[in-house]
Amino acid sequence: MGGGGLGALLGALGAYAHDSLGLSVRVALGILAVTVAAGVALDLGALGARVPTVHRQVNEDWLNRYRGWVYGLGFGLQLGVGFSTVVIISAVYGAFAAAFLSGSAAAGFLIGSAFGLVRAGTILFVATVRRGEQLVGIDARLRRWDRPAHGLAIGLEAVLLALAALAVLT
Amino acid sequence: MRMPTPTPQLMLGLGLSLALIGALRSVWSP
Numbered sequence: 001m002g003g004g005g006l007g008a009l010l011g012a013l014g015a016y017a018h019d020s021l022g023l024s025v026r027v028a029l030g031i032l033a034v035t036v037a038a039g040v041a042l043d044l045g046a047l048g049a050r051v052p053t054v055h056r057q058v059n060e061d062w063l064n065r066y067r068g069w070v071y072g073l074g075f076g077l078q079l080g081v082g083f084s085t086v087v088i089i090s091a092v093y094g095a096f097a098a099a100f101l102s103g104s105a106a107a108g109f110l111i112g113s114a115f116g117l118v119r120a121g122t123i124l125f126v127a128t129v130r131r132g133e134q135l136v137g138i139d140a141r142l143r144r145w146d147r148p149a150h151g152l153a154i155g156l157e158a159v160l161l162a163l164a165a166l167a168v169l170t
Numbered sequence: 171m172r173m174p175t176p177t178p179q180l181m182l183g184l185g186l187s188l189a190l191i192g193a194l195r196s197v198w199s200p
Contacts, residue, residue, distance in 0.1 A: 026176040032184060092192035098185030102178065111185035118193035146198050153195045160184050167174040 008109035010100040018103035026168055028101040033164040035097045036157060039090025043154045089153050094160075 018028070095115050099108035174180055 024176075025178055025181060029176050029181060029184075032181065036188070088198060089192055089195040091188045091195065095185055095188035095192050098181060098188055102181045102185060104178065107178065107182045107185065110182065111189050114186050115189035115193045118190055119196055122194070122197045142198060149195060149198065153191050156187070156191050160187050163174045163180070164184055167176045167180055170173045170175075 008105045008112065010096055010108045010112070012105040012108065014100040014103040014108065015105060023103070028103065029164050030168045032094070032098055032101050033161055033168060036090070036094045036161045036164065039094050040154060040157050040161060043090050043150070043157065089150070089157075091153065091157055094157070 092115070095111055099111040102108055102111070
């Protein structure tokens with residue numbers, strides 16, 4: 001919901017920008033390609049740089065302070081929006097950049113919703129957890145897969161970058 | 171292989187792909 005809302009808003013703003021600047025799809029794709037390229041460089045840690053992010057998480061005190069549906073909604077909105085909590089890969093920015101550059105509220109909504117839904121869906125990894133030691137097991141597995149996953153994600157970003165670059169240059 | 175062409179569909183596809191990568195990778199967010 002947070003993701004879809006933000007995506008639609010960015011898409012609508014993008015539509016306005018497209019109109020007022022007379023931006024073509026080719027130019028918009030070029031801007032996205034540059035954005036993703038910069039993101040890949042940051043993800044690779046080029047020049048010791050890191051993906052810019054806020055160092056905050058959702059406030060766990062809410063768990064005790066508010067009713068279930070209140071913190072459920074609050075956490076969902078914050079996580080769905082994507083960059084109100086720690087961002088560990090530039091693709092998050094890339095996705096919302098694409099939502100803006102698409103110049104369409106509908107496309108922006110789709111992109112934002114996809115992000116929000118998948119982000120929310122990752123909770124299913126721990127849906128079957130009933131005991132503490134299971135959670136420790138999942139945590140250990142996540143740690144093992146951390147580096148391979150980062151490499152894979154950057155590789156996929158590079159593929160998307162190549163596609164965008166090809167479309168712009170040909 | 172067909173060359174990708176600059177279309178709104180390509181932009182949407184790239185955006186969706188980036189969204190999936192970003193969301194899945196966020197599983198590891200500390």
